[in-house]
Amino acid sequence: xxxxxxxxxxxxxxxxxxxxxxxxxxxxxxxxxxxxxxxxxxxxxxxxxxxxxxxxxxxxxxxxxxxxxxxxxxxxxxxxxxxxxxxxxxxxxxxxxxxxxxxxxxxxxxxxxxxxxxxxxxxxxxxxxxxxxxxxxxxxxxxxxxxxxxxxxxxxxx
Amino acid sequence: xxxxxxxxxxxxxxxxxxxxxxxxxxxxxxxxxxxxxxxxxxxxxxxxxxxxxxxxxxxxxxxxxxxxxxxxxxxxxxxxxxxxxxxxxxxxxxxxxxxxxxxxxxxxxxxxxxxxxxxxxxxxxxxxxxxxxxxxxxxxxxxxxxxxxxxxxxxxxx
DNA sequence: GGGATCGGGTTGACGTGTCAATCCTGTAAC
DNA sequence: GTTACAGGATTGACACGTCAACCCGATCCC
Numbered sequence: 085x086x087x088x089x090x091x092x093x094x095x096x097x098x099x100x101x102x103x104x105x106x107x108x109x110x111x112x113x114x115x116x117x118x119x120x121x122x123x124x125x126x127x128x129x130x131x132x133x134x135x136x137x138x139x140x141x142x143x144x145x146x147x148x149x150x151x152x153x154x155x156x157x158x159x160x161x162x163x164x165x166x167x168x169x170x171x172x173x174x175x176x177x178x179x180x181x182x183x184x185x186x187x188x189x190x191x192x193x194x195x196x197x198x199x200x201x202x203x204x205x206x207x208x209x210x211x212x213x214x215x216x217x218x219x220x221x222x223x224x225x226x227x228x229x230x231x232x233x234x235x236x237x238x239x240x241x242x
Numbered sequence: 243x244x245x246x247x248x249x250x251x252x253x254x255x256x257x258x259x260x261x262x263x264x265x266x267x268x269x270x271x272x273x274x275x276x277x278x279x280x281x282x283x284x285x286x287x288x289x290x291x292x293x294x295x296x297x298x299x300x301x302x303x304x305x306x307x308x309x310x311x312x313x314x315x316x317x318x319x320x321x322x323x324x325x326x327x328x329x330x331x332x333x334x335x336x337x338x339x340x341x342x343x344x345x346x347x348x349x350x351x352x353x354x355x356x357x358x359x360x361x362x363x364x365x366x367x368x369x370x371x372x373x374x375x376x377x378x379x380x381x382x383x384x385x386x387x388x389x390x391x392x393x394x395x396x397x398x399x400x
Numbered sequence: 401g402g403g404a405t406c407g408g409g410t411t412g413a414c415g416t417g418t419c420a421a422t423c424c425t426g427t428a429a430c
Numbered sequence: 431g432t433t434a435c436a437g438g439a440t441t442g443a444c445a446c447g448t449c450a451a452c453c454c455g456a457t458c459c460c
Contacts, residue, residue, distance in 0.1 A: 110267070221389055228375065238265075306437090321441090340438085343439085
């Protein structure tokens with residue numbers, strides 16, 4: 085899996101590839117973010133929360149479970165939920181069974197916004213990412229990404 | 243260059259590859275950021291500014307030129323320079339020839355910090371990115387990245 | 401019972417980025 | 431001249447993330 089140790093110095097070529105890789109991913113992220121913002125008036129963080137709640141039973145999740153599913157720090161989620169609650173996209177209620185927990189519920193408005201945002205967002209992913217690559221290149225992306233994830237000890241990512 | 247239009251709907255597989263791609267790049271960015279922070283007490287934004295100034299003649303650049311070289315908005319640069327100036331990494335002086343412009347100068351402290359941060363940072367790129375991939379995979383990254391950059395109308399990236 | 405502690409969640413301070421408004425100085429228009 | 435406008439840069443308001451501190455109800459322990 086890991087290669088033989090090669091010399092620790094980066095070649096010019098490796099550095100160029102690295103910079104292009106990371107800058108391109110960042111540019112892609114920014115473009116998607118812009119589309120989501122202009123087409124659906126939400127950030128990708130909003131989208132992530134709405135998506136996860138949409139897929140949950142009763143459109144409801146414990147705050148801690150939500151954090152775990154999206155992979156955020158508790159505090160980040162709390163701040164973000166505060167902002168989303170102010171905009172009426174979600175609602176927080178204290179958990180019936182566990183007096184500690186907080187239940188996060190998707191509001192009707194939130195569900196509606198998510199429905200309307202979802203299609204253009206997926207289209208944007210198609211246009212900006214999938215359309216740029218041949219089927220073989222898509223496989224290469226998958227392959228390379230898997231190698232990186234293994235190296236970084238990340239989930240295989242279903 | 244652009245592919246034949248394929249159906250606009252994303253397959254499950256394409257979505258998985260996309261998510262893995264973007265999450266992996268983000269994780270990689272975060273790891274690098276963490277290493278830079280813990281090893282050299284600076285952010286990658288700081289690093290970028292210090293690097294660009296280091297390579298400039300007289301360790302000096304017009305603010306607008308600097309913004310152009312790193313691809314930042316003026317306002318972002320201005321905010322960031324303010325913070326870096328407070329930490330003594332750079333200095334701003336009004337431009338001699340052009341009463342509009344501002345010259346940004348790398349201080350001795352800034353140069354020193356950059357020198358000490360540079361080696362561990364490059365090592366981290368090697369360990370986290372290059373070491374994860376075979377030479378063939380590195381070529382694949384380059385290939386795929388180039389395709390994405392073309393599609394997004396980004397510079398080829400020397 | 402009265403702490404110690406723990407898990408779940410919130411809060412505040414701070415650094416950061418974006419956007420729009422502003423400022424400042426030189427130059428063109430009249 | 432003064433009004434208009436330009437480029438270069440700064441500022442302020444706001445959204446966002448992170449970190450550390452905190453709050454609060456349970457539970458353990460003695």
